Amino acid sequence: MAKVFTRPLGRDGFEIAALALGSWHTWDRTTFEETVNVIRAAVDAGAAYFDVGVYRAMHPGQFDSPTDVIFGRAIQAAGVARDDYVLQVKSWVGPSGTVGDIVARFDQAVFRIGTDRAEIVVFGDLVGEHVPYEVIAEGAAALVSSGRVRHWGVNNWSAAEIRRVAAAAEKAGVAPPALAQLKYGLVRRSIAEGEPYRGVIADLGLKVQASDALDGGFLLGKRGQRMTGNDPGDIHGLVDEARPKLRALADELGCTLAQLCLSYVLTNDDLCSLVVGARTSEQINDDLGAFDLLARVGADRLRELLAPYWLDRGRVDPASSWSSVPDDDPAKYAVIPTD
Template sequence: MIKRRIADLEVNAIGLGCMSLSHGYGSAPPRAQAEALLLGALDLGVDFFDTAALYGFGANETLVGEVLAPYRDRFVLASKCGLHGVDGKRVIDGRPQTLKWSCEQSLKRLRTDCIDLFYLHRWDKQVPVEDSVGALADLVREGKVRHIGLSEVSAATLRRAHAVHPIAAVQTEYSLWTRNPEIAVLDACRELGTSFVAFSPVARAFLTGALRDVGVLEDKDIRRNMPRFAPETYAQNLALLPAYEALATEAGCTPAQLALAWLLAKAEHIIPIPGTTRLDHLRENMGALTLKLPADVLVRAGELINQRTVVGNRYPAGAQVEVDTETF
């Protein structure tokens, strides 16, 4: 498999985002299915698992800990702090004491004594990022965390944080239909030796071609509140798929594999972490690692689906103000 690095850690170039096993896209799968997915991921060579305190308000970390703790020496474990549930509501809190408390809770749920990569899930703009990163640096010195990451930050914020403690990875949405990292963060990561972890690399199922009707989404599916998935807007975006799917067929791969291969080819410091609840989809995603697609296919994919052809913002206004990423 293709290998990539996060600081001194080597991982396969496609990891697993675990959120959908507990959070975000409607009803969580049955426990047995979630366990089979996690164990199947190990068997398929996944050695980078990503979770967070927010997902299921601790339930996802608990699941990952209970299922994968016996195999802890076989994978790199990432989790996140600074965004968690309080009395049933999501709260951003980047105060040093809160981050340290959150780490203790995550360690217990994950059944480990050290988290390999611990992200600040959201920069709390009421707290200087230097103070939040300073708290995470304390956790590194205490041996509870190996490396520090940031999520959904701008290049300027990354540089401020990196001046306090080396930032091993930045995690942000990146795919054919979300190009914001290309404005500045990808280059800043390359300059600083920071890995870039791409979440939602198949555009929350859009680039799989499987989601044709947003009316099937459950009421609590987060996509129902995302502008790109509003029925009229999504209908416009669906018009992009036939040509894209034809290109994937021409290349001898699935639409999801083409999306992942495009990301892997963009830069060697990019690590996509697609999420799924199904083993067949996981096998399909990992199959992107063995693809050798002509450069012109990747160029054509990028010309078909990009920030100029996609309609709608990726977040609603309330969520957009919580992130620090550059926008077009």
């Protein structure tokens, strides 16, 4: 099996694996033992990179999700030393609107994992009357200057929002965000591959981090029930129509549908990493196979074969951001078929 390659992040020579494991509600939906196995498989393949956050509860009566706490214990059980993996934490920008609140939320995130630092911090969605860009930039500067964070990024921000926080970062004396985590995949390309993001990438050296690349399993036709991100552009009907053709193409190439879909994302030179929510050994091994497919078929050929499947073209405004939908809006999240 091909090893996971690395990509540069920032301008200081830092390298990260092109595959990160984690995302939303990954480790609170499987057994502890399987979580340990998945982490070990990822590390052995060169993907010692984990995206972890403090998330709301999935079930009534829970205060919060234990997914991040489970990860902290599982990576210890997998025998992976703290210096041997890259940790990325989500640090939500709280309502108080102060640098102290930003730092406190970061401290909470790493405390729950069982450490005191993270190589990367990602600030979450901006909604409603969000914290001023200057405060967010100063919060990033405080974390970087303390030595507990090396790089910072944003999650589902628009290109315009990133330019504003980058200007604030310059005033705060900290480098601009190094990555933007976006809902990006084979069928959803309008924001990550369109303007105005192209200009931000060129001007700031920003890298794209793909999340929800399989649409919570919907792209694979998996059936089940769980909360996941919404359907920007209302393209799920188009996905249903395209799925048989994609399966046939995967068969021709001797790969799985998941590997075909993930390999497309890996062809993007502006990508720093792809975040997957694998929670079983079967899933992580399937995901890792995308690197074999890329090596065997090549990026140019894959992009040529998959060009017709840009399904949100003309349906999503490339200048928008998913985070522009308020958290309390029912459209923000949807229950979609998945496993």
